[in-house]
Amino acid sequence: DAGVTQSPTHLIKTRGQQVTLRCSPKSGHDTVSWYQQALGQGPQFIFQYYEEEERQRGNFPDRFSGHQFPNYSSELNVNALLLGDSALYLCASSGGRRRTGISYEQYFGPGTRLTVT
Amino acid sequence: AQKVTQAQTEISVVEKEDVTLDCVYETRDTTYYLFWYKQPPSGELVFLIRRNSFDEQNEISGRYSWNFQKSTSSFNFTITASQVVDSAVYFCALCGMGQGAQKLVFGQGTRLTINP
Numbered sequence: 001d002a003g004v005t006q007s008p009t010h011l012i013k014t015r016g017q018q019v020t021l022r023c024s025p026k027s028g029h030d031t032v033s034w035y036q037q038a039l040g041q042g043p044q045f046i047f048q049y050y051e052e053e054e055r056q057r058g059n060f061p062d063r064f065s066g067h068q069f070p071n072y073s074s075e076l077n078v079n080a081l082l083l084g085d086s087a088l089y090l091c092a093s094s095g096g097r098r099r100t101g102i103s104y105e106q107y108f109g110p111g112t113r114l115t116v117t
Numbered sequence: 118a119q120k121v122t123q124a125q126t127e128i129s130v131v132e133k134e135d136v137t138l139d140c141v142y143e144t145r146d147t148t149y150y151l152f153w154y155k156q157p158p159s160g161e162l163v164f165l166i167r168r169n170s171f172d173e174q175n176e177i178s179g180r181y182s183w184n185f186q187k188s189t190s191s192f193n194f195t196i197t198a199s200q201v202v203d204s205a206v207y208f209c210a211l212c213g214m215g216q217g218a219q220k221l222v223f224g225q226g227t228r229l230t231i232n233p
Contacts, residue, residue: 033220042121042208042223043162056220088160094219106221108154108162 002027004093004109012115013081021076021112025093031055032074033106034066035090043090049074050095078114086116119144121211123224130199131232138194138227140209146170151185151192152210152221162208168192169214199231 005024013019025032031050035043045058049068068074072093078085092106120143130136142151153165166176168185176183180200184193196203206228210221 031219035221042210042225043221045220045222048219058220090162092162092221105164105167106219107164110159110161113160 004091004107006089006091006109006112008112009110010113010115012117014117015081015083017081018077018079019081019114021078021089021091021114022073023076023091023093023109024073025091026107029093029095029107030072031093031095032068032072033092033094034074034076035092036060037088037090037111039087046076081116083116086114088113119146119149119211119213119222121209121222121224123207123209123227125227126225127228127230129230129232132201133198135195135197136199136229136231138196138207138209138229140192140194140224142190142192142209142211144211144213146213148214150212150214152212153183153192153194154208154210154223156206156208156226158205165194196229201231201233204229204231 004026007022033048034046036046037043046060046064047057047066048055052068063079065077088111090111091109094106122141149170151168154162155165156162166183173185173187180197182195206226208226209224212221
């Protein structure tokens with residue numbers, strides 16, 4: 001049973017560029033959440049997708065956008081990159097709510113480390 | 118607003134010592150979940166435990182135990198007879214219940230180093 005997978009593992013971008021990060025949820029999960037973890041900090045919630053719609057959003061600017069596909073996988077897009085966007089981006093999956101109800105256990109992927117120069 | 122505070126930034130102990138990681142939370146929700154995650158150097162957050170606000174019974178899993186006290190809004194984590202493999206950053210997190218309330222609010226983390 002595959003867990004949460006993310007790609008790429010590492011990424012180096014230049015200020016002003018755009019980046020797309022990808023996430024495949026754990027088998028049976030239908031909800032994907034994205035978190036940003038700056039060095040030495042706890043993860044910060046960016047947004048959550050369910051049924052291909054953004055269900056909840058944290059305190060992040062519109063430069064951060066996302067998408068969920070019919071197979072529940074998700075993308076995180078960041079436009080006009082800033083140096084401060086350098087962080088570990090974590091994807092978490094949960095759910096299966098159609099069958100088992102709301103699940104609050106979020107399983108995390110290994111993350112994508114983004115460096116903006 | 119929800120907030121989780123882990124006052125201990127770093128803890129260093131010698132192997133086989135017991136160690137307790139503190140977690141204090143704030144929330145206006147009457148029902149909520151509390152979590153502990155472990156983050157080894159690889160970066161992946163590993164789920165350790167989830168407790169709901171209805172159940173204040175302490176839990177033990179092998180060398181790990183958790184003490185939930187609603188009266189003091191604390192959810193502390195104790196490792197008994199620590200081992201070098203326990204070295205990691207540990208995060209406490211809070212999640213409200215209900216529709217659209219599945220976001221996790223994390224503390225700043227406690228870096229635990231177990232020295233041989």
